[in-house]
Amino acid sequence: MCYILVATPDEKERNQIKQVVRKDFFNATLLQDAWTMAETVAIAGKVHVDILILSISNEAEDPFYWTAEVMKKQPNIKLILIDETKNFDNLHRSLRCGAIDYLVRPLSKQELQHSIHRSILSLNQISLLHYSTSAITDNIAEQVNQIIEYIHLNYQEPITLDVLAAFSHMHRNYISRIFKEATGMTFTKYLTFYRIEQSKKLLVTTEDSIAAIAEQVGYDDAGYYARIFKRETSYTPNQYRKTFTSSYVAADLVFAQREMSS
The missing domain is CATH 3.40.50.2300 (Response regulator)
Structure with a gap:
């Protein structure tokens, strides 16, 4: 948030x-x-x-x-x-x-x-400027905002729909539906994109190992993290670090927007 x-x-x-x-x-x-x-x-x-x-x-x-x-x-x-x-x-x-x-x-x-x-x-966060949420009720907006805030505070931990259901006292299917309606992307895509953005910041501002950064943003398997990073950015983590260290690169929503219609 x-x-x-x-x-x-x-x-x-x-x-x-x-x-x-x-x-x-x-x-x-x-x-x-x-x-x-x-x-x-x-x-x-x-x-x-x-x-x-x-x-x-x-x-x-x-x-x-x-x-x-x-x-x-x-x-x-x-x-x-x-x-x-x-x-x-x-x-x-x-x-x-x-x-x-x-x-x-x-x-x-x-x-x-x-x-x-x-x-x-x-801030390496996700801007939803180009996605209209005008049809979302105030109640749903409040519920989804609580979920987004939970993701931002706990993205380093394992987060699933079941975890969110326990946190919010709502059914996992209901969470899945309202999250997509409100943000234009699935909960999983939002979580993935947020984690990748946080890892990009760590790659260019620290000398931590790729494995350490993967763990810091919620991935136990550094190889899996590297594959997700490459899929979302077209760079490996090492390539990204070598290319952009000392040169700040803001989040690029084109990678998130690819999934909005899925």
Whole structure:
């Protein structure tokens, strides 16, 4: 599950952003709103934040002082910054602080969608931007969100439909059906893709052995993991490590989308 914090004093803008998140990013969860930079820092000190969508144009003080304070508390946070008008100094400083995007008002829905999409992918998570879930009821959405959160917290462990049934107190066949309806892919495909994305991150940021990485993402058999990795990415784990170490590569949903119609 991807946790998003929206921080802007503009209520209309806040609602616009939250509407995009709710409609287009099924497996993202909105945290409590923040109105000021100081509130943003306080929230970041209390709860985990994956993506921060932050207005930088309404503070008397240097907004990048506050972004630095947030990043001290959560170094892996992904930033999407919003400015009143295009300011090249702010744009360059946004790039230097590693922001995913620098947006200018009025916000374009498409630009906002793609900024959030890129942020989710950069976390090695799955973005469901291109899959419509408008027909899913609030009750089913809540049930599937609980299952997705369980997967994200326990992907290193053996997870089957029976395990999910015991966790959620729902029948395994019902889980299978609503998960496919809500996400466009089977539970097994989602779990596999999430594990592979987490392993890609480990391959390029650690020197752990392939066997150790396989175990860390839920595969007891390193050979089986390597076959799954090759099927999903067209690289062996070693090839991927040699090719992309020191060069970050975000998740590529084309591999997941191949299975959406299956």
